[in-house]
Amino acid sequence: MGSAPNPFKDQSLSLIKRILPLTLYALLPIALLPTVLLCLHFYYPLSFPSSSSSPQTHLLPHSNSITVTYHSSLSSSSSSFPPPPSSPSPSSSTTKNSPSTEKENSYYYDDNENKCDYSNGEWVSDKRGPLYNATSCGTVKDSEKCTPNGRPDSGYLYWRWKPSQCNLPRFDPNTFLQLVTNKHIAFLGDSLARNQLESLLCMLSTTSTPNLVYTNGEDNKFRRWHFPSHNSTFSLYWSPFLVQGVERSNNGQYYNTMYLDHVNERWARDIGNWDIIVISFGHWFLIPSIYYEGGRVLGSLNVAEFNHTQIDFYDPLRKALRTTLNTIIERKIMKLLGGRNGNSNNMKGVDVIVKTFSPAHFEGDWDKAGTCSKTGPYREEEKKLEGMDAEIRRIEIEEVKKANNESGLLGFIRFDALDVTKLALLRPDGHPGPYMNPFPFAKGVPEHVQNDCVHWCLPGPIDTWNEIFLEMIKKWK
Numbered sequence: 001m002g003s004a005p006n007p008f009k010d011q012s013l014s015l016i017k018r019i020l021p022l023t024l025y026a027l028l029p030i031a032l033l034p035t036v037l038l039c040l041h042f043y044y045p046l047s048f049p050s051s052s053s054s055p056q057t058h059l060l061p062h063s064n065s066i067t068v069t070y071h072s073s074l075s076s077s078s079s080s081f082p083p084p085p086s087s088p089s090p091s092s093s094t095t096k097n098s099p100s101t102e103k104e105n106s107y108y109y110d111d112n113e114n115k116c117d118y119s120n121g122e123w124v125s126d127k128r129g130p131l132y133n134a135t136s137c138g139t140v141k142d143s144e145k146c147t148p149n150g151r152p153d154s155g156y157l158y159w160r161w162k163p164s165q166c167n168l169p170r171f172d173p174n175t176f177l178q179l180v181t182n183k184h185i186a187f188l189g190d191s192l193a194r195n196q197l198e199s200l201l202c203m204l205s206t207t208s209t210p211n212l213v214y215t216n217g218e219d220n221k222f223r224r225w226h227f228p229s230h231n232s233t234f235s236l237y238w239s240p241f242l243v244q245g246v247e248r249s250n251n252g253q254y255y256n257t258m259y260l261d262h263v264n265e266r267w268a269r270d271i272g273n274w275d276i277i278v279i280s281f282g283h284w285f286l287i288p289s290i291y292y293e294g295g296r297v298l299g300s301l302n303v304a305e306f307n308h309t310q311i312d313f314y315d316p317l318r319k320a321l322r323t324t325l326n327t328i329i330e331r332k333i334m335k336l337l338g339g340r341n342g343n344s345n346n347m348k349g350v351d352v353i354v355k356t357f358s359p360a361h362f363e364g365d366w367d368k369a370g371t372c373s374k375t376g377p378y379r380e381e382e383k384k385l386e387g388m389d390a391e392i393r394r395i396e397i398e399e400v401k402k403a404n405n406e407s408g409l410l411g412f413i414r415f416d417a418l419d420v421t422k423l424a425l426l427r428p429d430g431h432p433g434p435y436m437n438p439f440p441f442a443k444g445v446p447e448h449v450q451n452d453c454v455h456w457c458l459p460g461p462i463d464t465w466n467e468i469f470l471e472m473i474k475k476w477k
């Protein structure tokens, strides 16, 4: 596994091959040339990232011990539903040897400014409650309308996230819209990207009404809204692996097929239009998959019949994210190089935010009607960030830092992590549970009640992700 060839090396080599003729033939305006040479200079040496990071990969929980299962009936309820992990999480037994817990502090995001670390803290009670309700907001998916679906308790709405060293301001829709005036924000990835965007739209709608200007795909997988008041655009792109592939489906294959070295062009072809990208992924990597890289099979997870090497999903997940972030850098550089007619749009920068893994909260066996019936948050000491949740988060943050290192000197692409893993972990009460369907107990208690312990009620704790998102773009302004 460790000696596998590094695909990114080849990828960046071919990038250089494509870029060099362009520069050599001096197709660029003189004014742009210094920038481009700077790009090349820094992109080139930094594009061979793997040798230093591959030892990390060996520390990850190993394939043989993994027994990931998925909730077939749950994923059948909607093709865009991320299949939840089994419980307990597959790698929890390896946590003691994993570097994630003790080294956690070193993954904080800090750039030596006195910037707050929003990722650690606790939930404290807050009488104010949410900015909106699921009836007043038109963009909430039916399965996340917890109160209208009959959820009887409302205590879960009266908490706010208190970071250890600072305060997280309450979401201010006017400030947010001002900061994204004339901007295009793309949410891409799995159904948690949709969940987060719907939360954001609900909060923004309290001050300005968006128009749905585009919709495509079953389950509204691709949508676009426009706020005429600020000329702000929000797009949603379904792409649960980020890279190219074929999703498992009930009437097709029971496993995913992923091409780890090619991004999904369905979103990638639009990169040039975006000012901010918010990426959300992870849950779809937990189900059976065959992984391809460099045109051949790298291995598979829980797909027995082809005798492929069984590998765990951590390395594929890392590769998919790395391909995604490198492609964003690459496409932006190509656009810059193509800007010889002085089109200022080619100089447009982009801020890339990777929202870290959002843990699921199934209690009990996934195949024995796992539920999430808690009605309040965990206290910090009650629930440790460990096992699979911690590993996925760690990989995501490492890849963001690496991408930032590689692009930082370009000056117009920034990467940051929206680190929600811990605050989400502490909120077992924030999911629809049985109220993913309207009034599940109207006719008494059925034998089997489908629960959603992955997505978040709207309003609910996911609103906090957007409060942090706002603080990030304030800082970036």
Ligand SMILES: *[C@@H]1O[C@H](CO)[C@@H](O)[C@H](O)[C@H]1NC(C)=O
Pocket (backbone or CB within 6 Å): 132, 133, 134, 135, 136
């Ligand atoms: C939801 O919000 C609307 C508008 O603010 C309000 O009129 C309505 O009473 C609220 N509904 C509930 C159930 O709180």
Ligand SMILES: *[C@@H]1O[C@H](CO)[C@@H](O)[C@H](O)[C@H]1NC(C)=O
Pocket (backbone or CB within 6 Å): 182, 183, 184, 231, 232, 233
């Ligand atoms: C509206 O925003 C888009 C970017 O999302 C920009 O290209 C366009 O020029 C803006 N329109 C106006 C009238 O400023």
Ligand SMILES: *[C@@H]1O[C@H](CO)[C@@H](O)[C@H](O)[C@H]1NC(C)=O
Pocket (backbone or CB within 6 Å): 305, 306, 307
């Ligand atoms: C997989 O391996 C088994 C045992 O070696 C063999 O019988 C079977 O034919 C192989 N299947 C494929 C698809 O190669």
Ligand SMILES: *[C@@H]1O[C@H](CO)[C@@H](O)[C@H](O)[C@H]1NC(C)=O
Pocket (backbone or CB within 6 Å): 398, 401, 402, 405
């Ligand atoms: C980023 O660059 C710094 C300084 O060059 C280095 O110390 C650090 O290890 C790099 N991080 C990653 C994740 O590549």
